[in-house]
Amino acid sequence: MTQLVFHHNHQLLPSASEGVLPVQLYGLSGQIRGDISVIGNPVIEKVKRLGVRISSQTMDFLTIALAVTAADTFVRRSDAEDGWTRIFKMQLPLYEPARWLPLKKELERALHFLSGDMWDFEFQSGGYPPPDPYHKRDRFKLVSLRGIDSVCLFSGGLDSAIGVIDLLKEGRSPLLVSHAYKGDKTHQDQIASALNGQYSRFEVNADPHLYTGETDITMRTRSLNFLAFAAVGASAVxxxxxxxxxxxxxxxxxxxxLNAPLTPRRIGTLSTRTTHPHFIESIQRIFEAAEIPCRIVNRYxxxxxxxxxxxCQNKLLLAKIVDNTVSCSHWKRWNQQCGVCVPCIIRRAALYAGGISENTEYSFNFLADVLKETDRRDDLLAMRIAVTQKTTRNAGAWIADSGPLPVSVFEDFKAVFLNGLDEVETFLKAERVL
Structure with missing residues (x-):
């Protein structure tokens, strides 16, 4: 078990020791001590630039999300007893802890589903308050919110680009919320510069730093942070x-x-649940109980x-920006999309199905080339197995392996899963690897 102790005042943090990790929220002053990790230093400045005071419950949700990101980043799975499942004891001050105490178990269950880890929160008083916003008279550049009517996650991926294009085409005016990591931001900026319509942008970077420098890279909880940034933007809107x-x-x-496991051995470690319907539904319930007035919508x-x-409601624009979108799960390691991970294969199959040509330079432009690479071909082989089994396996049981799904639309989930496999099958045949 790892106990993570959080506070924005580093002087109130204990010393680091075996199993105890002190983390400063929203600041860097504790780094001088040498044993304090930090997260969220740039966040308060960004929140102030929204120009309005966000609600206290939204501020607390942001604090919770940053604490979760810190735990997920700072504690390596390789150090867990089973090499995967970590046990977290989270000591976290909130501005309104009484509001969150009844939601503790719901939050812990949602995070267990999302990350596969065990979570135990101890909410305390003394949390960071909603910051006083900047005003135009302060001569700070504020996020323009006049006329904005919604919030949309904007990662720089193909799906988020299509989502924004469609919203703008329909006359919506979204606030585009992004993780502003260095590599991601470049792609996000390139896409945004080509958009037509009224929108604004809110870019935030959690900026986690572990005092020893060694971090975990699986980041199963990244979507919680994304939703928290979006909730902050929505509060201002x-x-x-x-x-x-x-x-x-x-x-x-x-x-x-859905991200149903392609093969039985991919249940768990290789199947992420960042936007799984069960997780999104759990967060929606937490929003409603905490009185965070957001309605999470996945129209796709x-x-x-x-x-x-x-x-896509503007395919000409999509064709123009497609090379700036990123789908690869490995691209940050090599600063290039690999072309053969599961997200890359699905991306390429989708563009093939939709008749959109791209000039993206992949590490493997031809899928057949990766079959000779024993350390890189696992995803392609798993895709081939899944495609060949789609007519023999029980599709309902298959997608149920990804997590609970509502009975009322279960057939719709089965259909989108099988249709997705059909798209991949067509592409694999075109690439002559099936």
Whole structure:
């Protein structure tokens, strides 16, 4: 078990020791001590630039999400007893802890589903308050919120690009919320510069730093942080627009959202659940109970990625920006999309299905080339196995391995999963690897 102790005042943090990790929130002053890790230093400045005070419950959700990101990043899975499942004891001050105490178990269950780890929160008083916003008279550049009516996650991926294109084509005016990591930001900026319509942008970087320098890279909880940044943006949009509830759009194709394990051995470690319907539903319940007025919407829950491409409401624009979008799960390691991981294969199959040509330079431009690479071909082999089994395996049991799904739309989930496999099959045959 690892106990993580959080506070924004580093002087109130204990010394690091075996099993105890002190983490400073929203600041860097503790780094001088040499045993304090930090997260969220750039965040408060970004929140202030929204120009309005966000709600206290939204601020606390942001604090929770940053603490979760710190735990997920700072504690390596390789150090866990089974090499994967970590046990976290989280001592975390909140601005309104009483609001969150009844939600503790719900939050812990949602995080266990998301990351596969065991979570135990101890909420305390004394948390960071919603910061006083900057104003125009302060001569700071503020995020423009006038006329903005919604929030949309904007990662720089193909799905998020299509999601924003469609919203703008329909006359919506979204606040685009992004993780502003160095490599991601370049792609996000290139896509945003080509968009047509009214939108604004809110870019935030959690900026985690472990005092020993060694971090975990699986980042199964990254979507919680993304949703927290979006909730912060939505709180500001609500104040300016005077709406009762803000649409928080999560553009993700249904096949990837389900992320059913392609083979039995991929249950668990190789199957992420970042936007799985069960997780999103859990966060929506937490939002409602905590009175965070966001309605999480994935309009593509029952669409494959290929259908998203085919039905994009401005395909000319999509074709123009497609080379700036990133889908690869490994691209940050080599600063290049690999072309052969599961997200890359699904991306390429989708563009093939939608008739969009790309000039992306992949590490493996031809799938057949990776078959000779024993350390790189696992995803392609798993895809081939899944495609060949789609007519013999029980599709309902297959997708149920990804997590609980609502009975009322279970057939729709089965359909999008099988349609997604059909798209991949067509592409693999075109690439002559099936």
């Amino acid at each position: 609500k104040t300016v627009s005077q709406q009762n509830e803000i649409d928080l759009f999560v553009p993700e194709n249904g096949f990837i959202s 829950q029952f669409k494959t990625k290929g259908q998203m491409v085919t039905e």
